[in-house]
Amino acid sequence: MRATSLAVALTCTAIASAAAAQEPPPPEPPPPKVDEVVVTGQREPKSAQVVKMKRDEYRVVPGAFGDPFRALDVLPGLVPIISGLPYFYIRGAPPSAVGYFIDDVRIPYLYHFALGPGVIQPALVEEVSLHPAAFPARYGRFAGGIVAGTTRDPPAELRGEAQIRVYDAGGYAEMPFAGGRGSVGAGGRYSYTAGVISLAAQDTTIDYRDYNFRASYETSDRTRLTLFAFGSYDYASNTRRGIEEVAFASEYHRADLRLDHRGSDGSSSRVATTIGIDRTRLEDARFAQNVVTAVRARHTRPVTREIEMELGGDFTADHYRGDLPSPYAVSFERYDQAVTFFSPRIDTATGVWLSGRFRPRPGWDITGAIRGDVFTSADKSAIGPSPRLGMRIPLVKGVAFLAAMGIATQPPAFAIPVPAVGYRGLPGGLGFAYQKSVGTEVSLPLRFTLRANGYHHSYFNLRDFAQDRGRVDFDDPKIEPNSPLQAYGLELFVSRKLSERYAAFVSFTLSRAQLGSTLREAGRVSPFDRTYVFQVGGVVDMGRGWRTSARFLSYGGWPIDPEDQAVQQAVRLPGFARMDLRLEKRWTIGSTGWISFVIEGLNITGSRDVTSRRCSTDFDPVGRTVQCEDQYLGPIIVPSLGVEGGL
């Protein structure tokens, strides 16, 4: 999204009238008084490629627990792996191909381990965006899609929010200084899950925490310097016979220093540098670390009233370090895995882009971009071109045509995004996505909007642990990439802004992900494909501070392996349906303060995902009989009881 500030200077000059000619000349009039009125606002450019959720919308999505990034799962195109877990296929692209950004800073993950909340405090986030295709040129190196968040502008007065829930507490506060030229804010979340869980399972430890810090200062009316630091920590272990075994431990930290400048000609520039550190320890007791250093710059400038250009570049260096065991001390498999993921090395990625946006009339948006990235790792290098084109063209009043197409590239990435764990030497080459979508946007009565998109995406050389669900093997280094994948489908989203007093949405995805043919492998349905995902929900402001929202979600079951279909007498596993509910009572304190009591539940129906079907054969005098039994995961139910408040 591009936010622009419109500065309008109005000059009013008062000129004293001349006195009568015969009278002596009056004293010099005072110099003309100039009043500058600055009107700021955000233009809402409508785009074909992006779906956004604003702050006042994501807060009320039931089952999202006020988390901006979790709320995105109401949008079509996202196909959940398991209900409740924040891992998705976006238009068929696996989780390894989805990039997460906050204020253009790449981060390894957005959520704490498993069912944990987001790592960025909701009070900091202004809006979140989902870019399923032809994403803005500044986002590169991911083939599947981009989830991006933008932080709020610094406040003019003390501002903050806090939540206390059964399993964690968090908050964020920010205050201005230097007469409003600067601001400083800090916050974080601390989980006491470890204590809560230990009451029921003394051998299990789950812990997470995060912090956010931001300081900004306006060095001039048009220039702002911002330091944004944040980090996250997750830990899960199990104690057996008095020995604590770490199942998963991960942390990352980022410090981003940026300089933003708004030109008098409507241009805007950003120069930034980021340093960070990622650390992960996997189940096999291996430790990995990555020190991230990055710089980026972009300049956006209106060329004419209708055309705006952006030129930018970025560079990232990842310094990987890990503990490599002796090749003689571990099995071949474990050693290969360690070499693949933990070999010391420096991976670099350098990207440049040029994009142009053409808006000849209100509602029009034609954006073209060319981006190129060069990747290096362990003496190997590869070039990834990424041209993109998106358009939104109004056809008649209230109806617009949407289209997007693009190529996106990415270096080899581990099937599940894990900090500090990556592939050495670009094995298998770059992953590619060819994205095409076309659709329409229709304004409906009662301020409802219908957005419909058909898409066809092709993916090559990505890594997905889900290639064969029957053999999910987290120890498989997957040095060889997956076979090609074709994904196509239809997305429908009917909604009224969730911030309205009465609001509702319907989200429907009809899709198919097909593993493509290769010389050695025939095409077949991707084992984690779901034919449909359907959601319907609504928000009602009942007055007196009461607000409730509910969501019903249902999706189709995974396909059964073709060779098992005859035995299991089915083509797909059973589908899934769940209900989420949120109830909030809010009291207003003073002019801007508030406190809320929130009850929320994800999957209050206690539904279970069917993950497989197990069959056995019995031989009896009559003949052979096959008995099958569904295997379940869950139910994953997340209840939440908490108090939230803000200044």
Place this chain on the structure above:
Amino acid sequence: MRLARFTRLVLAAASVLAFGCVPASDELPPTGAAGFVTAPSPATRGEPFTTDDGWLLRIEKVALSVWVQASGASYDYDGIYDGRRYGSGGWLFDAARPTVVYAPEISPGGVSVSAMLRGNYLFVGRENPRDRRRLVGVAPEIAARFNQPPDEGFDDSYGGLYGRYPSGDGPSILLAVRAERAGRTERMEIVLAVETYSGSTTSRGVLLNVREDDVVAGTLDIRAEELFRGGAGRLAFDEFAAADVDHDGTVTIAELRAARTTCKCPVTAPAHPSTGVPPPSLVDLIELNAGKLLAPR
């Protein structure tokens, strides 16, 4: 709230929140590897040699699938079972070049190490398990050939819930030979699934003392010429050349299977010590001789 106070509060909170640290790797239990340095004979390295019946043979290609096994006392001094005193490692390698083959992850101490020819168990028509062998010096197409049925195919099938699939031991020997005598040239390229059995020469153990984070190795002689050992211990190619009944200069697996051998060697052949009958075909003769292909010392 004054800025200084706010800043102090921020720093205090940050110090609590930021410095959770991911623990470093656990210390691994001390282990090492035991195995062999292969010592290919001159013939195995591709040097021409003359058989006792006057053929000039040159082994052009020889790749082997070998499993190295190490086993020691299964119980430590306290009588507690220690599974790491046994281990194995699969290798697929170009036998013409010296290679270190070993079984990793063995606890320090004395072990008996042996090497045996063995291929992966393979299915036809369904996905095979991941190939866990270590590949050394073999081209991708040769490695791929070792994951397909041997030249003779499978005579067994795997039955399960979903039907029956042809299955069996995959290849363990790939051999390409060129033979010349008196202006006549014969070629032979075969892929066989030979498994050397307990009691054969190859399974005799070599005693080694395993050290932590190191490999200790005996010597594994590889003598590809032994595959052509005929009666009375003579190296001979006449019977193989005679198997080329269509005189196209190439001896196929079908021709080898059809040809009978006159060798009276099975009495001393280790692969079938109890049979006492001559091998019925030249394929059987090669498989019999495969027991002398690897010689650990």
